[in-house]
Amino acid sequence: EYDYLERETKYTSMGGETCHPNSPRSDCAKAKEELEKFHYTYLNSGYHMDVLNGWESDDCMQEISARLGYRLLLKTGSFGSGAAPGGTVPYSIEIENLGYASPVNERPFQLVLRETGSGAICAGSDNSEDVREWFGGETHTVDGNLVLPSDLPEGTYEMFLNLADESANLRTDLNFKMKVANIGLNEESTGMIDLQHSVAVTAGGYSAANNSGPAIAVVCGMEQDVLPPDTSSGPLKNGGFEGRIAADWSNFEGGYTVDTAFKHSGSQSVKIIDGGALQQVSVDIEAGSRVTIKGYGKAIGTSTGLWDYGIYTDVKHADGSWLYGQIANLPGGTHDFTLAQKTFVVWKAATSINVYAMYRDDPITAGVAYFDDIEVIVEAPVAKNGGFEGNVVADWSNFKGGYTVDQTFRYSGDQSIKITDGGALQQVALNAEAGSQVTIKGYSKAVGTSIGLWDYAIYADVKYVDG
Numbered sequence: 001e002y003d004y005l006e007r008e009t010k011y012t013s014m015g016g017e018t019c020h021p022n023s024p025r026s027d028c029a030k031a032k033e034e035l036e037k038f039h040y041t042y043l044n045s046g047y048h049m050d051v052l053n054g055w056e057s058d059d060c061m062q063e064i065s066a067r068l069g070y071r072l073l074l075k076t077g078s079f080g081s082g083a084a085p086g087g088t089v090p091y092s093i094e095i096e097n098l099g100y101a102s103p104v105n106e107r108p109f110q111l112v113l114r115e116t117g118s119g120a121i122c123a124g125s126d127n128s129e130d131v132r133e134w135f136g137g138e139t140h141t142v143d144g145n146l147v148l149p150s151d152l153p154e155g156t157y158e159m160f161l162n163l164a165d166e167s168a169n170l171r172t173d174l175n176f177k178m179k180v181a182n183i184g185l186n187e188e189s190t191g192m193i194d195l196q197h198s199v200a201v202t203a204g205g206y207s208a209a210n211n212s213g214p215a216i217a218v219v220c221g222m223e224q225d226v227l228p229p230d231t232s233s234g235p236l237k238n239g240g241f242e243g244r245i246a247a248d249w250s251n252f253e254g255g256y257t258v259d260t261a262f263k264h265s266g267s268q269s270v271k272i273i274d275g276g277a278l279q280q281v282s283v284d285i286e287a288g289s290r291v292t293i294k295g296y297g298k299a300i301g302t303s304t305g306l307w308d309y310g311i312y313t314d315v316k317h318a319d320g321s322w323l324y325g326q327i328a329n330l331p332g333g334t335h336d337f338t339l340a341q342k343t344f345v346v347w348k349a350a351t352s353i354n355v356y357a358m359y360r361d362d363p364i365t366a367g368v369a370y371f372d373d374i375e376v377i378v379e380a381p382v383a384k385n386g387g388f389e390g391n392v393v394a395d396w397s398n399f400k401g402g403y404t405v406d407q408t409f410r411y412s413g414d415q416s417i418k419i420t421d422g423g424a425l426q427q428v429a430l431n432a433e434a435g436s437q438v439t440i441k442g443y444s445k446a447v448g449t450s451i452g453l454w455d456y457a458i459y460a461d462v463k464y465v466d467g
Contacts, residue, residue, distance in 0.1 A: 002037070009039040010135060013104045017044030018051040026051045028060035039101040039136055041069040067136075071099035072180045074193070075139065079159060080208040082200040086150035087207040088215070089199050093161070096139040098181065106166055107131045107178060111146060112192055112226055113157040113199065113218065117258055119243040119268060121223045122152065123162065124216040131163065131178070143213030148201065149220055157199045160192035162226055172228045189242060189266050190227055223247060235283040236355060239295065239374035242266045245277075252276035252356055264296040264337040264372035272369050276312075276358035281376060285350040287389050288381035291315070293355065294341035295374030297330040302359065302367030304332040310340050311374055312356040318349040319390075327358075330369075337372065347387030347413040383428050386442065389413045392424075399423035411443040423459075438462070 024030055031051075043064075045052070055061040073096045080089040091111065109129035113122040124146050134140045163178035164171040177191035185194045223244045237248040245258055245268070254275025263269040270277050285291070295311045302309060310329040316322055328340035355376060359369035384395040392405055392415070401422025410416040417424055432438065442458050449456060 005038050010102070011132075013041050014039050014101065015042035016040075017047045020048055021050045021054065026054070028055055028058045031055065032060060032064065035064060035067070036100050036137065041101045041104060043068060066181075067099050069099050069101050070097055070103050070134065070136065070178075072096070072134070072178065073098055074180050074182050074185065074195075077195055077197065079195070079197045080199065082202065082205045083148055083207040084203055084205040085148055085152040085154070085201060087148055087205060088210055089146040089148065090144070090208050090211045090213070091146065091159075092141060092143045092211060092213075093195075094139060094141045095134060095180075097134050097136050100136045102133065102135045103131045103178065105132075107163045108166055109142060110162040110164065110226075111144075111216070112160040112162050112222075113146075114160065114243075115153070115155045115157050116198070116260065117155055119245055119258060120153075120220065121226050121244060122149070122157070122218050122220040123222040123226055124218040126214060126216050128214060143211045144216050145210045145213055147215050147217050149218060152201055152218075152220065154202050157201060159195040159197045159199060160187070160190075161195055162192045164191070164226075171225065174228055187267075192226070234376045235281050235353075235378065236279060236374060236376040237281075239376075240266050241268050241270050241277075241372060243268075245270065249277040249279050249357075252278040252358065253360060256357070259370060262298055262337075262370045264298075266372070269298075269370045269372040270357060272357065272359045272371065273367075274360050274362070274365075276356045276360060277371065279355045281353045281355055282351065283353060283376075283378060285315070285346050285353075285378055286380045286384070287347055287349045288383065288386035289346050289350075290343055290379040290381070291326075291346055291353070292341065292343045292377040292379070293326065293328050293375070294339060294377075295328070295357070296337040296339055296372050297357075297359075298335065298337045298370040298372075299330065299332055299359075300334050300368050301364060302332045302334075302369060303362050303364050306332050306359075306362060308361050309359045309369060311342075311371075312358045313376075314354040315346055315350050316352045316354070317346075318351050321348070323348075323350075332367075337370070345387075345412075348389045382430060383426055387413045388415050388417050388424075390415075392417065396424040396426050399425040409445055411445075416445075432462075 075094040075096050077093045079091045083089050108125045110123050110125040126144050129142055165176035170176040174191040179186045180193050187194055227243050252275055256270040256272045256277040259269050259271040260267060293311050293313050309332050310327045312327045314322055314324050326344050328342035330340045357371035399422055403417040403419045403424045406416050406418040440458050440460050
């Protein structure tokens with residue numbers, strides 16, 4: 001049975017739990033021998049505790065935990081150092097599996113090229129390579145030749161290995177990308193494995209001779225197939241300026257460049273000398289919503305107190321009008337990455353926001369600014385149309401003597417409501433936990449009323465779930 005199990009578990013997933021202590025079979029030496037022989041991928045960490053505690057005290061638990069399943073170590077790698085567009089880049093990668101078992105699921109063997117300036121992603125996959133045959137205790141060598149697109153832009157391209165799930169729904173999920181045991185090679189933000197090599201692509205560049213491996217066609221524009229989706233910045237896309245920034249951010253006036261020397265987080269920021277980065281964000285904003293814009297800026301030698309150094313927004317209302325110039329300013333001068341934040345209310349329904357990382361019109365022409373980690377947060381109001389815009393009666397009913405819509409006086413927007421002896425009422429559905437803090441607020445104008453009235457206010461009655 002032992003010989004059969006050894007052969008069978010080389011190709012199937014093996015796991016289980018320990019039994020009662022049975023020395024010497026349950027001791028470290030014999031346990032490690034059998035875990036390796038039968039290619040264990042997992043063990044129950046809760047049973048039997050006497051055996052598991054014995055492994056701890058005999059100092060083999062750390063080794064067993066590290067070797068369960070696969071444990072890949074990049075041993076060596078050789079790569080072509082340069083090529084012309086349309087040329088080839090040979091590679092040879094040696095991988096040792098220090099674990100007890102091979103990977104259980106199939107993973108495409110994909111090599112990724114990332115341009116250091118723009119962050120553009122190109123990739124090629126060796127579909128003949130099966131990571132499930134990287135057996136425990138063995139070293140595996142993968143050879144091949146990347147064939148570059150003939151229209152590949154010149155530049156310097158970093159090389160990565162990307163061992164992602166083959167499912168279209170999971171391939172960019174960081175939880176389903178394989179890592180290596182080497183310290184410092186797993187890139188946390190992308191899940192890719194850094195091969196510590198760059199390829200110079202230049203017209204007329206020299207390509208090293210091909211090896212015996214297969215030809216792997218490289219395809220560009222692979223950001224959505226390789227990089228995890230950015231979910232950190234609300235409706236704004238790629239507020240962290242990672243990867244191929246130009247897919248989400250356009251140049252404003254003098255524009256921007258990608259910078260890897262200074263960043264608040266991740267591997268990149270944008271550098272602006274006189275201009276900006278612009279993103280037009282499509283988003284449905286209810287009237288009365290609170291919008292928060294925030295992000296980080298770094299300045300070197302700029303003027304202080306500039307109006308146009310900060311995170312700047314223009315909001316387009318659903319009726320075609322605009323709310324211009326909402327800006328989270330930065331101080332200027334010379335400072336490290338500093339948070340800029342502004343919250344404002346959009347009193348009319350809106351359909352889009354133009355977001356700018358902006359630094360322009362500085363009398364000091366030698367100044368430079370960097371931006372990173374920009375976010376846009378939209379918080380819909382609990383009460384509908386608190387700005388009394390548009391069709392007010394859709395959200396507000398008459399209370400006693402009621403109200404009329406007024407366009408002569410308003411705090412913001414185009415309208416307010418006028419009350420002579422009555423009120424406007426809205427019944428708001430609210431799922432509030434016990435202990436929640438509720439804030440009611442708003443603006444009012446009075447002409448010739450009494451002072452100190454109880455019933456001149458924003459008034460609320462709260463109904464509890466017990467009735």
